[in-house]
Amino acid sequence: MSRYLSSKYDKLKPYVPGEQPKIGEYIKLNTNEPPFDIPLSVLDAVKKEAGNMMLYSDPGSFDIRNAIAEYYGTNAENVIVTNGSDEALYLAFLAYCDKNTPAVFPDITYGFYKVFAEFTGIPYTEKPLDDKFNIVVQEYFGAHATVFIANPNAPTGIALGLDKLEKIISENRDSIVVIDEAYVDFGAESAVKLVDRYDNLLVVQTFSKSKMMAGARLGLGIASAEIIEDLNRIRNSINPYNVNRMTSAAGVAMLKEKQYLEDCRNIIINNRKYLTSSLRILGFEVTDSMANFVFAKHDKISGYDLYMELKNRGILIRNFGIPRIKDYNRITVGTEKQIDILIDNIREILENK
Ligand code: PMP
Numbered sequence: 001m002s003r004y005l006s007s008k009y010d011k012l013k014p015y016v017p018g019e020q021p022k023i024g025e026y027i028k029l030n031t032n033e034p035p036f037d038i039p040l041s042v043l044d045a046v047k048k049e050a051g052n053m054m055l056y057s058d059p060g061s062f063d064i065r066n067a068i069a070e071y072y073g074t075n076a077e078n079v080i081v082t083n084g085s086d087e088a089l090y091l092a093f094l095a096y097c098d099k100n101t102p103a104v105f106p107d108i109t110y111g112f113y114k115v116f117a118e119f120t121g122i123p124y125t126e127k128p129l130d131d132k133f134n135i136v137v138q139e140y141f142g143a144h145a146t147v148f149i150a151n152p153n154a155p156t157g158i159a160l161g162l163d164k165l166e167k168i169i170s171e172n173r174d175s176i177v178v179i180d181e182a183y184v185d186f187g188a189e190s191a192v193k194l195v196d197r198y199d200n201l202l203v204v205q206t207f208s209k210s211k212m213m214a215g216a217r218l219g220l221g222i223a224s225a226e227i228i229e230d231l232n233r234i235r236n237s238i239n240p241y242n243v244n245r246m247t248s249a250a251g252v253a254m255l256k257e258k259q260y261l262e263d264c265r266n267i268i269i270n271n272r273k274y275l276t277s278s279l280r281i282l283g284f285e286v287t288d289s290m291a292n293f294v295f296a297k298h299d300k301i302s303g304y305d306l307y308m309e310l311k312n313r314g315i316l317i318r319n320f321g322i323p324r325i326k327d328y329n330r331i332t333v334g335t336e337k338q339i340d341i342l343i344d345n346i347r348e349i350l351e352n353k
Contacts, residue, residue: 135158
């Protein structure tokens with residue numbers, strides 16, 4: 001830290017992303033990326049658009065917003081696109097939280113909510129999940145705060161039904177409810193269909209997981225036209241060219257690959273069942289995940305030790321070191337072959353315990 005850094009950042013604890021080693025160095029099951037190839041149509045679209053990179057991107061992101069609106073059955077005025085969904089969440093913190101409207105989210109959830117709240121100096125409350133890691137829905141009624149719920153939740157993978165989510169939204173008509181649907185396509189129900197009915201709902205999604213574009217950074221928000229206007233007001237005060245040309249072109253082309261995306265999603269859902277049952281056979285406790293990862297612990301080995309032993313064997317998984325979940329690891333659902341290698345290694349590690 002230099003001596004010039006503003007003292008307001010003295011206590012700042014930045015988000016710690018999962019390790020990103022060189023491609024091929026590890027079997028990488030730590031940051032929930034899909035294990036599939038990018039369709040040629042998407043590669044072609046990116047290559048073509050790269051020829052225009054001397055020009056700024058469209059600050060209104062017209063093409064990609066229209067493509068998203070068509071894909072989700074909504075209108076472009078109800079869509080904002082962002083540099084990853086992290087940026088959409090950040091805009092929501094900036095737009096809808098302050099000293100009078102704090103943030104509220106579960107104690108175990110996506111780590112960036114806390115980082116954003118602390119970075120922006122917003123007071124926040126963390127509501128404990130119950131002892132089975134379920135969100136206690138009633139805790140969020142009449143919150144008088146901006147509510148952030150990841151559905152499915154991360155890193156547990158557990159999803160709330162749409163009826164329960166709707167109850168949280170309808171019981172907070174005086175404040176915004178943000179539903180972070182980063183993993184929704186792997187088995188949970190989307191709240192996008194509620195946007196027409198609730199002007200306090202902002203649904204955030206990403207192209208990073210089921211749409212296989214984590215490295216391109218494309219996120220989105222779907223909400224009433226007024227909410228989208230609020231978010232654009234802030235976006236245009238920070239970074240109007242937030243989505244680059246190549247990423248927009250990739251997104252438009254990717255949304256046309258509906259069947260491929262569907263096939264990939266189904267493979268992940270099947271592989272998740274395979275990974276979950278294989279881990280349970282080895283004696284792991286595994287949550288019922290609706291995401292492209294599982295969350296598991298074993299009585300014979302600490303979460304950190306398992307993470308380290310696998311790392312030494314060339315396999316990366318994610319341990320969070322948070323007291324309540326320190327014995328759990330989050331493991332991305334990969335290919336069947338990756339799962340077999342993982343399970344063989346875990347079996348060997350456990351045999352030596
Ligand atoms: N929400 C959740 C719950 C996540 O796990 C992630 C991925 N780290 C994100 C949002 C952000 O993803 P991205 O910025 O890649 O869209």
